[in-house]
Amino acid sequence: MSDQILLALKGVESKLTSCDLEQRVLADRLTQLEQKGVLLTGEGVTKNGSSLGDLFLKSFDQNRELFEKTRSVRLELKAASDAITTSSGRTIASGGVGAPGATILGLQSALPTRPTGGTSAVEYSRYTGQEGAAAQQSAEGDAKAAVKPTHSLITQTGLTIAGYSKMSKQALSDSSELKRSVDITLSRSVGTALDVALVNGAVGFAGGFETLATASTSLIYTGLVDAISEGVSVMQTAGFNPNVAALNPVDWLAILVAKGTANDHYLSGNYLGAMPSEMRGLKVILSPSVDAGKALLLDSAHSELLIVNNFTVEIGYVNADFTSNLVSILGEMRVIPVFRTVGSAMLITPKP
Structure with missing residues (x-):
């Protein structure tokens, strides 16, 4: 009987550990979402005449549940892009930048x-x-020249x-x-x-x-x-x-x-040779x-x-x-x- 109780307790412990891991994963995901924020593309601004305030309220309603869980949410508002005109076909290519080379002098x-x-x-x-300075020894036994x-x-x-x-x-x-x-x-x-x-x-x-x-x-x-x-x-x-x-x-x-x-x-x-x-x-x-x-x-x-x-x-x-x-x-x-x-x-x- 005691073995069955221990086995049941181990099963409960395993489930609790699994739930704890899942909660940690969810917490990490919520934190990432909080830091990343929510991007509002501003679609329909020019078509429907919606203001930025309307976009904010709509987006906040969609993310209200996230706000209640994290107590923080970032909403980035961007207006719709300008209409495409003939001037949009203009192409600008980089012509490069000039600068003298690094010096080889010095x-x-x-x-x-x-x-x-x-x-x-x-x-x-x-x-x-x-x-x-060194010098020849005059005779065997004489003092030798010192050099320092x-x-x-x-x-x-x-x-x-x-x-x-x-x-x-x-x-x-x-x-x-x-x-x-x-x-x-x-x-x-x-x-x-x-x-x-x-x-x-x-x-x-x-x-x-x-x-x-x-x-x-x-x-x-x-x-x-x-x-x-x-x-x-x-x-x-x-x-x-x-x-x-x-x-x-x-x-x-x-x-x-x-x-x-x-x-x-x-x-x-050589007159035309490379400079030596x-x-x-x-x-x-x-x-x-x-x-x-x-x-x-x-x-x-x-x-x-x-x-x-x-x-x-x-x-x-x-x-x-x-x-x-x-x-x-x-x-x-x-x-x-x-x-x-x-x-x-x-x-x-x-x-x-």
């Missing part, structure tokens, strides 16, 4: 990069020279390069090409500002690479190309392997179009921030550009933008420049 193209997310500053030791490298402790904080643009919310929604145009323009502008900060310096990176580089004025060569080759020789003697030359675009153009005095042939090679990106084994980087008439010669193995935050684009509201239907499009990146060895960069100036 000293950042010459530096090895490494991601370092979540870093606000980097501390490293910069080699500045050495004390003493000298370092300076450098704490380099991150540099934030950023810019923003205002844009109407309608334009942002209507044209993805227009947003892309803004993105590209921001990217190019941030890249240009980063080049200025790396070459000429910025707050937190005083002087930039031009100041950190060893200044060298040739006593022999008046041509910039020959003066650069002289600098390569000097740096190799000092133990470096220079592999990048950063030039102002104006100077690089003058090098490419230079002609011989005997036969008027272009010294750079190398010079005597050196990779050429164009930087408008490099002083005209000079060249920044680098052994890139001794420098680095740490990427704290890659270039990102964010969209948001500022102050009264929401009520003005405006959005702010922000583009920014955060980097930490590293220069590990004095002498690994040389600022070349030809003989006056």
Whole structure:
């Protein structure tokens, strides 16, 4: 008898559990309906002369039961569409949006990069020279020559390069090409500002690479190309392997179009050939921030550009933008420049 009672109780428990699940499903559906609301298409407004108030009452009566259960209901009223006329046959096609391409200029193209997310500053030791030098031991048992490298402790904080643009919310929604145009323009502008900060310096990176580089004025060569080759020789003697030359675009153009005095042939090679990106084994980087008439010669193995935050684009509201239907499009990146060895960069100036 007790077994039958237990079996009956289990059956009741199973039914109660099933009812509880069904109630939960119904509650979820009601919540979804409440959040989604009810759409009123406004059919019959122009045909029957019904007002929006009539539509509201009619729709509310249809959904009164839902309101009594959820105590909330959203009704969206839309008037009937305009009558179709001959002007409706007009077709408008998007003609596209123009924007300059992302920049390929800048000293950042010459530096090895490494991601370092979540870093606000980097501390490293910069080699500045050495004390003493190795020498031949005069006799067995004599003291040997001492050699001691000298370092300076450098704490380099991150540099934030950023810019923003205002844009109407309608334009942002209507044209993805227009947003892309803004993105590209921001990217190019941030890249240009980063080049200025790396070459000429910025707050937190005083002087930039031009100041950190060893200044060298040739006593022999008046041509910039020959003066650069002289600098390569000097740096190799000092133990470096220079592999990048950063030039102002104006100077690089003058090098490419230079002609011989005997036969008027272009010294750079083929008249109709592609513009080269190398010079005597050196990779050429164009930087408008490099002083005209000079060249920044680098052994890139001794420098680095740490990427704290890659270039990102964010969209948001500022102050009264929401009520003005405006959005702010922000583009920014955060980097930490590293220069590990004095002498690994040389600022070349030809003989006056």
